[in-house]
Amino acid sequence: MLTRLRLKNIKSYRDAEIHFEEGINGINGENGHGKTTILEAIGYILFDFLPNNKHQYLLRRGARSGSIELEFIADDGIAYTLRRKVGGSEIRLSTPIGEITGKKDVQDWLIDNLFPHLTDPKELSSLFENTIGVPQGTFTAAFLLRPSDRKKVFDEVLGVDEYKKAYENLRKVIKLIEEDLQELKDQQLILQTRTEGYERLKKEKIGLEAEIAQLAGRIQDSQKELEALKARREELETQQKLLQKVENELEVFERSKNATENHLARVKKDIERAETAEKLIAELADEKNEYEESEKTLRSLYARREERNRDERRVQELKHDLERLREKQQRKEELEREISRLNSEIEELLPLAEREDALNQEIERVENELKEPLQRLISEKRQLQQEQRRIDELKIKIETLKREKEQFLPMLQKQIGLTREIEEKSQSIAVIASEIRELQEGLAQAGEKNLCPILKGVECKEVPSFKTYFTREINKRQRILETIQTEHKVLQKELEALENPSEEIAKKDALIADAIQELERLEGIPERIRENSERLRVLSEKFQRYLELTGEAGDEERVKSILSELKKKLEALGDAKRELSKKEALIEEKEKEVGDLSEVHRQIKESEDKLKVQTSALRKYAGLDATITVIEAKVQKLKNSYDLYLQNKPIVERKTEYINEYKRVSNRLREEEARIERLTAEQKSLLASFNESEFQQTIKEVEELDRKLSRYQTSYNEKNHQLEKLQQELSRMKSELEELKRVEERLEEEREFYSYVSLIRDLLNTSGQLIVLELINQIGREASNIYCEIMDDHSLDLQWSDDYDIIVMEGGEERGFAQLSGGEEMSAALAVRLALLKVISKSDIMFLDEPTQNLDSRRRENLSQQIRRIHGFKQLFVISHDDTFNEECDHVIHVEKVDGESRVRTTIDQPL
Known part of the structure; x- marks a missing residue:
């Protein structure tokens, strides 16, 4: 159930909110006031239906974007809000658990929860256009189409194609089942091929197991014999290793003894060299002490020379500082003279700068308050004039279209008559063709059994043959059929020559409706032209000392001329204000610099005093360089003796270390000689007990037996590997035999399923059209x-034919839809569309837009009472400028247009 609709910048609605109630909702108002816009907005947001499929059609004039918001309650009793932008792609559905965004996701939700009988979002638009919300002026349009076009419209509404689609969709299922059947047959053949040798392999397995048992016995006997030989080999090998170890140790100690003897000789030489160095440093001790004292004195003199150098650098720095300060004093005097000159120039520029300010303000005022508003007013005036010309063009266009429509009316009557005659001829052709077929069947039967043409199915023995009777009747009907077919072709050519005037009239009506709608959109243009003229008059009075405005393009040129004159006066002043600013900035800059130099005189006096003091302090360093030269010569003379002393002192200091090393090495030599003597005796003992030839023979026997055992083991492993592969093959075959059984069972099930689906598909192919009929x-x-x-009038009878044409029977006379009057057409179309909604629509809502078109007052009253008796809908919306329905409505919404804007004036709840 729809509860609330909000429209922002939608056609003639600026921002309006409309509330709906359960039951019959009447939407009442004058033509062109915005009633149908409510239906179009609901069709767009809920069913994705948009006339001409143009978003600009819905937008308010001048707006770049608009929005529609619809609140509704679904079957679960929960309120949902749907929002959609016009002029953009945004669409959102607010639910209690969150938001759904994107056109596809939102439409899928709508189908699942509101229109479950639909399968495709594309069906939403057709459902709205042809059943739920037939647009204004199109109630009868579908019934006036050619039979083939009419069939396309209502086949989609009744779901005729669903049976065809189901039949075609099952074609893919049949193909898939056939593919599955073939795949199972292929699997069956493969598995049968792969399991052919199962019994043969079982026998091979038994023989292989016996061979493996025999080889296992041989391997066990050989392993026992090999273990005994390996034990004797290991015993001899241990004796050999022990002898080898003794010989290796003996060799190591012999090499170590030779190295120790060499080390002892080197240590003895080191002791002799230390004793020689000890005598030398005793002789050089006095010269070494004198050298060190001179070095100490020289370091002290170097420090005093560095102090003198620092004082000399300080004197130079003071001289440089004094020179810079005297330059600053000169700069200060120059700046004071320049400041005085600039002050004189500023006094001359002040009057010119004031005049420049006044001209700039006037130019700005003309630019902002005259030029720009004037441009906007002139541009708006041009646009409004174009719109006014468009209004005049539309009025002429409407009159022209009405005249053109009237020209087609005589042809329309002729089209209706021809159509009726063609249908009568078609029916006659079908009847005669059927009679010919029955006669031909009778002729065939009469030839075999001589059946009577009068008493159906009775064999006649009195008459020899009925062949002549049947042949005569067939020939007579063939002649009649050819005559009617010729007449049918002539009528068909006449109808085609008319070029479908009903369609041309429908096109003219649509163009007239579009033009009227555009006129309604432009109805506020004259008022806007008056507003534009008033604003132009006010602007002209404000600047009357310059010019009188007319609103034409020449005004802009005159304003440009005024601005040009003012700018020339400004240029003549020579930019005095900027010159004034520059000079004031220069004075400020120079005064700041003078301020920075205010202490320079005092700084000069302080620098001169410091320079005198520092120059006097340099006298205490007289003769320092000569003293340093004498001491440096003495140090250089003693340096060789000092270096020789330092070279020998480390040798003397290591004398004790050398003596101790000599004692330690002598002790180690004695220990190595004793160890060599013990190892020589042990070697002789081992050589007496070890037999080398027995050891080599044992190794040879172990290797031969090891190779024999390896051959047995290799053969055993190969047999075992063969057995393992054989067992794997047997296991695979057993598994595949089980799989073969499952495949054969599935193959039988798939064949049964194939038969079932084929039966369903055949039923869909034959029964679909019967259900639709x-x-x-x-x-x-x-x-x-x-x-x-x-x-x-209950004596009337309305029939809806299988080609969707409406036929009305009155007093035994049959009339097609095109033969009905305007009111009868509207009533018949309404009747069929209401019946469609009651029988097939699953929607709880229905819209009727101007349903009383072409109906007289009595029929309007009858229609309003009939609408009250429609059941099965939670909400019914009746849109009309006629107040006939108001008494039958549960809720009435009045729409009116004020100053070009549609507004919902009042909402009235009517008693049931």
Whole structure:
């Protein structure tokens, strides 16, 4: 159920909120005030239906974007809010658990929860256009189409294609089942091939197991013999290793003894060299002490020379500082003279700068308050004039279209007559063709059994043959059929020559409606032209000392001329204000610099005093360089003796270390000689007990037996590997035999399923059209009842044919839809559409836009009462400028247009 609709910048609505109630909602107002816009907005947001499929059609004039917001309650009793932008792609659905965004996701939700009988979002638009919300002026349009076009429209509404789609969709299923069957057959063949040698392999396995048992016995005997030989080999090998170890140790100690003897000789030489160095440093001790004392004195003199050098650098720095300060004193005097000169120039520029300010303000005022507003007013005036010309063009266009439409009306009557005659001829052709087929069947039967043409199925023995009778009747009907077919072709050519005037009239009506709608959009233009003229008058009075405005393009040129004159006066002043600013900035800059130099005189006096003091302090360093030269010569003379002393002192200091090393090495030599003597005796003992030839023979026997055992083991492993592969192959075959059994069972199930699906597909192919024909008959009966109620004449009978044409029977006379009057057409179309909604629509809502078009007052009253009797809908929306329905409505919404804007004036709840 729809509860609330909000429109922002939608056609003639600026920002309006409309509330709906359960039951019949009447939407009442004058033509062009915005009633149908409510239906179009609901069609767009909920069903994705938009006339001409142009978003600009819905937008308010001048707006770049708009929005529609619809609140509704679904079958679960929960309120949802749907929002959609016009002029953009944004669409959102607010639910209690969050938001759904994106057109596809939102439409999928709508189908799942509101329109479950639909399968495709594309069906939403057709459902709205042809059943739920038929647009204004199109109630009868579908019934005036050619039979083939009419069939396309209502086949989609009744879901005729669903059976065809189901039949075609099952084609893919059949193909998939056939593919599965073939795949199972292929699997069956493969598995049968792969399991052919199962019994043969089982026998091979038994023989292989016996061979493996025999080899295992041989391997066990050989392993026992090999273990005994390996034990004797290990015993001899241990004796050999012990002898080798003794010989290796003996060799190591012999090499160590030779190295120790060499080390002892080197240590003895080191002791002799230390004793020689000890005598030398005793002789050089006095010269070494004198050298060190001179070095100490020289370091002290170097430090005093560095102090003198620092004092000399300080004197130079003071002289440089004094020179810079005297330069600053000169700069200060120059700056004071320049400041005085600039002050004189500023006094001369002040009057010119004031005049420049006044001209700049006037130019700015003309630019902002005259030039720019004038440009906007002139541009707006041009646009409004174009719109006014468009209004005049539209009025002429409407009159022209009405005249053109009237020209087609005589042809329309002729088209209706020709169509009726063609249908009558078609029916006659079908009847005669059927009779010819029955006669041909009778001829065939008469030839075999001589059946009577009068008493059907009775064999006649009195008459020899009925062949002549049947042949004569067939020839007679063939001649009649050819005559009617010729007449049918002539009528068909005449109808085609008319070039479908009903379609041309429908096109003209649509163009007239579009032009009227555009006129309604432009109805505020004259008022806007008056507003533009008033603003132009006010602007002209404000600047009347310059010019009188007319609103034409020449005004802009005159304003440009005024601005040009003012700018020339400004240029003549020579930019005095900028010169004034520059000179004031220069004075400020120079005064700041003078301030920075205010202490320079005092700084000069302080620097001169410091320089005198520092120059006097340099006298205490006289003769320092000569003293340093004498001491440096003495140090150089003693340096060789000092270096020789330092070279020998480390040798003397290591004398004790050398003596101790000599004692330690002598002790180690004695220990090594004793160890060599013990190892020589042990070697002789081992050589007496070890037999080398026995050891080599044992190794040879172990290797031969090891190779024999390896051959046995290799053969054993190969047999075992063969057995393992054989067992794997047997296991695989056993598994595949089980799989073969499962495949054969699945193959049988798949064959049964194939038969079932084929049966269903055949049923869909044959029964779909029968179901639809029954549905057409049901809708036709319901439509006939509604039509009689509207027309207040129960002697009438309305039929809806299988090609979706409406036929009305009155007093035994049959009339097609095109032969009905305007009011009868509207009543019949309404009856069928209401019946469609009652029989097939699953929607709880329905819209009727101007349903009383072409109806007289009595039929309008009958229609309003019939609408009250429609059941199965939670909400019914009746949109009309006629107040006939107001008494039958549960809730009435009045729409009116004020200053070009549609507003919902009042909402009235009517008593039931």
